[in-house]
Amino acid sequence: DGSETWVPLKDLKESHPVEVAEYARARGIDDEPAFAWWVPYTLRKKEIILSAIKNRIRKTTHKYGIEVPRSTAHAEEIDAKNGNTFWRDAINKEMTNVGVAFEVLEDGRHPPPGWALVTGHLVFDVKMDFTRKARWVLDGHKTDDVSYSTYAGVVSRESVRIMFTYAALNGLDVCAADIRNAYLQAPSSQKHYVICGAEFGLENVGKPALIHRALYGGKTAGRDFRNHLRACMRHLGFESCPADPDVWMRPAKKDDGSECYEYVLLYTDDALAIGSRPEKILRDEIGRFFELKQESIGPPEIYLGGRLREVILDNGARAWAYSSSQYVQAAVKNVESYLTTKGIKLAARAETPIRTTYRPEIDVSEELNAAEASYYQSLIGILRWMVELGRIDICLEVSMMSSHLALPRRGHLDQLFHMFAYLKKHHNSEIVFDPSEPVLDESQFEAKDWTTSEFGHVQGKEELPPNAPPPRGFGFTITAKVDADHAADTVTRRSRTGFLVFLNSAPVHWMSKKQTSVESSSFGSEFIAMKQCCEYLRGLRYKLRMLGIPVEGPAYIHGDNQSVLANTTVPESTLKKKSQSIAYHFVREGVARDEWRTAYINTHLNEADLLTKVLPNGEKRRAFVRNLLHHLF
DSSP states (O other): OOOOOOOOHHHHHHHSHHHHHHHHHHTTOTTSTTTTTHHHHHHHHHHHHHHHHHHHSOOOOEETTEEOOSSHHHHHHHHHHHTSOHHHHHHHHHHHHHGGGEEEOOTTOOOOTTOEEOOEEEEEEEOTTOOEEEEEEEOGGGSOOOSSOOOOOOOOHHHHHHHHHHHHHHTOEEEEEEBTTTGGGSEEEEEEEEEOOGGGOGGGTTOEEEEEEOOTTOTTHHHHHHHHHHHHHHHTTOEEETTEEEEEEEEEEOTTSOEEEEEEEEETTEEEEEESSHHHIIIIIIHHHSOBOGGGOBSOSEETTEEEEEEEOTTSOEEEEEEOHHHHHHHHHHHHHHHHHHTOOOOSOOSSSSOTTOOGGGOOSOBOOHHHHHHHHHHHHHHHHHHHTTOGGGHHHHHHHHTTSSSOBHHHHHHHHHHHHHHHHTOOOEEEEOOSOOOOOGGGSOOOOOTTSTTGGGTTOOOOOTTOOOOOSOOOOEEEEEEEETTOSTTTOOOEEEEEEEETTEEEEEEEEEOSSOOSSHHHHHHHHHHHHHHHHHHHHHHHHHTTOOOOSOEEEEESOHHHHHHHHOTTOOOSOGGGHHHHHHHHHHHHTTSEEEEEOOGGGOGGGGGTSOOOSSHHHHHHHHHHSBSOO
């Protein structure tokens, strides 16, 4: 409205120090008494902070023992030194592919009004088969922010596990394909141009080039490609699942005439089709609008870093098995290369992920320097992805060590090296999405009469999504195992929750996480763990229904705390500790609605124990791991 307000300078200095200092210098008033000493001090402090951050960024010079160039000129030097043209060939291949994104303006032509000048550069990498890879990327971090969301999602790993299990249960085929030069097939929503460098060819150096396609590195590139692909899926008659927008489905029929759904799971440029004729969906439908890598079309062999194969179980059932062994071995090899430069080797004997007596929260060893802290963070990222790929046996330990990303110490890094020594010895694991019905004693999960309780008015009335598609095919029996470790953190005394969820006999979700509150008793921590498990199960039941998968009957939850089970299964039970009232009423309401039922399991048979306590090497731990993963012990 044109009004002005005077703000004390000291307040501006405190709230926006860098902006005020840069403004004073730009206006030439930095020699005034109010700024004379403060401006140089503030700007110097800014440079110190930026320098410290840059030191935390891990700089890679070699990968798999091969030197990685930093620029086009450096790539030429490496080729000349090695007497080959590997990097030059990679650059030529990339510039040929990316050329469709640019319109080079001939001499004398200028970009149209409204087009902004941007910059870009080549990045280099080495693939696992030692192929050299070059990628021209836009310097998106230097471009102005857009006023709209640039979010571009991918299918969740949980949905992938569900669909592999569902495919095996219902006799559906699975086919995978990669979209070639994915982003380049989508139009760009922004108006940018670049000045051509040497990588564009000597004849184009210095010329402006308009960018018409989405490019890697652009702030809106992921969104542009995703929206372009989504429009194609709608055109083909698929609908996005509300529970996971990157799962697309449409009604279909199998060869025997029975009704089913066809699914397409999208993870950026990786497409996974599930149905009676999934290859036809990829080749003849999606392949009409997007160029697919022909060699990638077929039953999936490698997906999201893990190796897939179809297996026949002892009971004759077909199932999909997923192995992270190749990814784990490559990660171990990289760690060993790093340690070689330090004159260190991985431990020869490592039977557990970390030492059973180790507590990271009370480690007082020296703090890591900036470079080592960055390396620690990168290792945690690698280990977290291993957990996503199915390494349930290290889920707890990775969660514990992830709590110290902000201030890692020497002892923390040593334990990560111990974990990689364990992985080196036990890399050959495989998780099987077994569609077989679980062995379940339903007499333990007796349905009670809740009509006289506070939840009598909702007995047996589970709230169903009104927009769920009609269910087709066979559904699952949902089971879960839950546990808690009271006051596990010896400093904050926060407890830890751990639970496993199965569809039939296939593990589809696992979690180990510190609770957000401190509980005064094991009863409290176990009840919080039960509540967190039930919250997840409610979301899972919703997702299954929105995927068109039948959900009949409750989920069956096993716990090992008798007091919690009594409070959740006995309608007449009364809560003595009011601090647990929210968890108490949430779980009981779900039992009354018959969303889930709870029953006791001996702690020595509860695999969730693996997610809450650092178990020593022995038959108990090995039995738990064998029940979840194949080939490990």
